[in-house]
Amino acid sequence: MKILNYDIHLDIDFAGKKYSGTENIKIEKPDKKLELDINEIDIKGVKINGMDAVFSVSNTQLVVDNDSSDVIDLSIEFYTYNDPGLKGFYVAGDANKYILSTQFEESDARRAFPCFDNPLYKATFDLEVKIDKDLQAISNMPIKHEKIEANKKIVTFERTPVMSTYLLYIGIGHFDEMSTMYRNKRFYYAAMDGRLSKSSYPLDIAKKSVEYLENYTNIEYMLPKLHLIAVPEFAAGAMENWGAITFREILLNMDASSSSKSYRRSAEVITHELVHQWFGDLVTMKWWNDLWLNESFGTFFAFKTVDAVEPSWNFFGDFLLDQTDGAYTMDSIINSHPINAEVSDPMGVSKLSYEIRYGKGSNVLRMIEAYTGNDVFMTGLRNYLKKFSYSNAEGSDLWNSIEEVSKKGISEIMNEWISKKGYPLLMAKKTDNGLLLTQEKFNLHGNEHEEWKIPLFINRFSGEQKILMEGKDLKLDGDIISLNKMHFGFYRVYYDNELFNNIIKNLDKISVFEKWGIINDMYALFLAGRMELTEFMRRMETFYKINEPVIIEEISKELYNLFIISQNIYFKDIVNFYIKDKIEYIEKNKSDDFNYKTVLSNLYSRLAYINSDFASKLVKKYSSFELVNPDERQAYLISRAVTGSDFSYFRDIIENSKSDEDKTKAIMACGILSENEDHDQIIDFIKSGRVKKQDADSFFTSMATYPESREFIVNNLETIVDLLFNIRVSNLRINRCVQTMISYGGLADPEKIKKDAEKIRRDEIEGGINKGLEFLEIFENAIKASN
Numbered sequence: 001m002k003i004l005n006y007d008i009h010l011d012i013d014f015a016g017k018k019y020s021g022t023e024n025i026k027i028e029k030p031d032k033k034l035e036l037d038i039n040e041i042d043i044k045g046v047k048i049n050g051m052d053a054v055f056s057v058s059n060t061q062l063v064v065d066n067d068s069s070d071v072i073d074l075s076i077e078f079y080t081y082n083d084p085g086l087k088g089f090y091v092a093g094d095a096n097k098y099i100l101s102t103q104f105e106e107s108d109a110r111r112a113f114p115c116f117d118n119p120l121y122k123a124t125f126d127l128e129v130k131i132d133k134d135l136q137a138i139s140n141m142p143i144k145h146e147k148i149e150a151n152k153k154i155v156t157f158e159r160t161p162v163m164s165t166y167l168l169y170i171g172i173g174h175f176d177e178m179s180t181m182y183r184n185k186r187f188y189y190a191a192m193d194g195r196l197s198k199s200s201y202p203l204d205i206a207k208k209s210v211e212y213l214e215n216y217t218n219i220e221y222m223l224p225k226l227h228l229i230a231v232p233e234f235a236a237g238a239m240e241n242w243g244a245i246t247f248r249e250i251l252l253n254m255d256a257s258s259s260s261k262s263y264r265r266s267a268e269v270i271t272h273e274l275v276h277q278w279f280g281d282l283v284t285m286k287w288w289n290d291l292w293l294n295e296s297f298g299t300f301f302a303f304k305t306v307d308a309v310e311p312s313w314n315f316f317g318d319f320l321l322d323q324t325d326g327a328y329t330m331d332s333i334i335n336s337h338p339i340n341a342e343v344s345d346p347m348g349v350s351k352l353s354y355e356i357r358y359g360k361g362s363n364v365l366r367m368i369e370a371y372t373g374n375d376v377f378m379t380g381l382r383n384y385l386k387k388f389s390y391s392n393a394e395g396s397d398l399w400n401s402i403e404e405v406s407k408k409g410i411s412e413i414m415n416e417w418i419s420k421k422g423y424p425l426l427m428a429k430k431t432d433n434g435l436l437l438t439q440e441k442f443n444l445h446g447n448e449h450e451e452w453k454i455p456l457f458i459n460r461f462s463g464e465q466k467i468l469m470e471g472k473d474l475k476l477d478g479d480i481i482s483l484n485k486m487h488f489g490f491y492r493v494y495y496d497n498e499l500f501n502n503i504i505k506n507l508d509k510i511s512v513f514e515k516w517g518i519i520n521d522m523y524a525l526f527l528a529g530r531m532e533l534t535e536f537m538r539r540m541e542t543f544y545k546i547n548e549p550v551i552i553e554e555i556s557k558e559l560y561n562l563f564i565i566s567q568n569i570y571f572k573d574i575v576n577f578y579i580k581d582k583i584e585y586i587e588k589n590k591s592d593d594f595n596y597k598t599v600l601s602n603l604y605s606r607l608a609y610i611n612s613d614f615a616s617k618l619v620k621k622y623s624s625f626e627l628v629n630p631d632e633r634q635a636y637l638i639s640r641a642v643t644g645s646d647f648s649y650f651r652d653i654i655e656n657s658k659s660d661e662d663k664t665k666a667i668m669a670c671g672i673l674s675e676n677e678d679h680d681q682i683i684d685f686i687k688s689g690r691v692k693k694q695d696a697d698s699f700f701t702s703m704a705t706y707p708e709s710r711e712f713i714v715n716n717l718e719t720i721v722d723l724l725f726n727i728r729v730s731n732l733r734i735n736r737c738v739q740t741m742i743s744y745g746g747l748a749d750p751e752k753i754k755k756d757a758e759k760i761r762r763d764e765i766e767g768g769i770n771k772g773l774e775f776l777e778i779f780e781n782a783i784k785a786s787n
Helices: 201-217 260-276 288-309 316-330 346-351 354-372 374-388 395-406 410-419 497-505 512-527 533-541 549-566 569-589 594-610 612-621 630-642 647-656 660-672 676-687 693-705 707-715 717-726 731-743 750-759 763-786
Strands: 002-013 018-028 033-037 042-048 055-057 061-065 072-081 088-093 098-103 124-132 136-139 143-149 152-157 170-173 175-182 185-192 225-231 244-248 283-285 391-393 424-430 434-441 454-460 463-469 473-477 480-482 492-495
Touching: 042 055, 042 061, 098 225, 098 244, 124 136, 124 170, 136 152, 175 201, 185 201, 201 225, 201 260, 201 288, 201 374, 244 260, 260 288, 260 594, 260 630, 283 288, 283 374, 288 316, 288 346, 288 354, 288 395, 316 354, 316 512, 316 549, 346 731, 346 763, 354 374, 354 395, 354 410, 354 454, 354 463, 374 391, 374 395, 395 410, 424 497, 480 497, 492 497, 492 512, 512 533, 512 549, 512 763, 549 569, 549 594, 549 763, 569 594, 594 612, 594 630, 612 630, 630 647, 630 660, 647 660, 647 676, 660 693, 660 707, 676 693, 676 707, 676 717, 693 707, 693 717, 693 731, 707 717, 707 750, 717 731, 717 750, 731 763, 750 763
Parallel strands: 002 124, 185 225, 225 244, 283 391, 424 492
Antiparallel strands: 002 018, 018 072, 033 061, 042 072, 055 061, 088 098, 098 170, 124 152, 136 170, 143 152, 175 185, 424 434, 434 473, 454 463, 454 480
């Protein structure tokens, strides 16, 4: 069966938040029983080739009997409401002001119209919407024509290319827009009226990124226009709808309150979604088990693209801090899963770890690119995209394409890396002529065993050597400095004392990225109980004098996290000394350097929490929040919490600030509030609907992180989870929140949280519960090792 076209007509009651629809689906060689996906849609009638058809309806399917084996026209009349949650064709905003917007990935197009909601069933789409005449409509393609009919406006869009159902976009409401031309195509930045910032930054990034991606892929951006749309309520961060990409407002609405970190994050997410226009939209996975291929490419190539168009940013340092670190952590527990995890139902995707789908996959791609060589990798990708344009592919199709060019057995290597969970730890021991490597699976918890074919990137005095390690042991001879040049490889290394001392003597010959990896490895080895505290701190001290942004951020984050977990005054004193020293260095030498501004902002925030004198001085520095430097605002709000402000101060910012960034910073600072009255007001505030659904879970994530609120988390776990489900927060975000509440919040009373975790156990959050319990044990072990 092949789906050729959807011709969809929607008559939308914007004020009533409901609509009726008719659609005509053209199908070639249809099945005898046509099984269409639906979710909360009323079916009014079904016809095949103009004749009434026999059909049945359940909660999830519309089943139509079909006698024809040729091309048919399946016509359906239906009726439904715009979803009050953040799925399907939903209401984005509040009771007073909203737009209607869509979020269909992975399987919510079926909430908007009956369809074959499977990425394999690509088709073209003709869309027509009937709306109030003062409203506007946005979709994947340009408007073909508009006409006024009484008090309604009928908007007809041009036909889309063949694409999967989850990539269709419909946006209805009052919009403000700005636009620019890229070659012969118009790029738009749109937002709900009154919410459009004056900054052209999103469009500037989009134009530079599209140009790079066109040159890299050798394929021009394929649609006649591009929309970047800021959506006031959005469960995900962004969504790659072909030609009509949606974002949380915080990612596009850059203004005077935007921090340096926000500009970097905005560039990365915009570019990530643009990468999907090729990897995901033009070429789409056959089934959701290969969703990682979309997201891993989106992640890797976003950083690769930003690094190319903004070379002064040293953007792969952000990649290591954001993606590599998270992937390493999540993939070192028993409750991890392979990159290519089995997905029998699209709903199961929300149970998979973001850090594996995005982070580990992107790191493996970076490793393979480094192993094959940049030009070989690029040629393989170009061949893959050309062969599978406007169709579907599997991961093996990509590996075969790269292997044909590289002749390096890439398929066999990749099949191992995507089918096994975890990653290698290389034990490196000095020998008379070189060193001996022994591989094992790195475990933060448990004792699992595995081996990999490992592309090694050996840093020698004579230059780089790339070899493939196969088997448990490998002897290397000669002038070896270190074992993961540029930190291309997705593996950890534990150097014996002689090898480590040699590294310290030759730090000037090691890239900053590899230095980051050595530091990150030491931290993980300590958490895993593989390195004693004295050894960990002795080795860590040898890196204290390095003033590279990525190193300062990594060391301060590790020491701060150890204090947050253990509440050990030893770590508080060390991180206090280290952070003050680095703040002094940056303020004196690098205050105008964009690469240091984000690091400095994070240092301020950490110091504000652990140093009450610093917090008091920062509060006194500014007479009002509006005057605070954007890079100091998170630290300032933490300082307000530390020095005694109650929830009313933060509620005022969350309710009244025009900046989503300021709102989220205020929410994060609320985690420090320790009074029961503050906690009760936060619960009531969320129930009132005055906080965005997309942000509700962030209150509890922050509470769990800070010791002041952990007792509240432990005593109210079941209430919090029920609240998040009741207000229809996405399953993905609830999973991540539950994981943090159990692992960090549970430190206040581990035995109680372990019992209460069983009370909240349900299928949708099984992954978050199990990961949270496992990390709780890891943290408990780290506390014991610190005392």
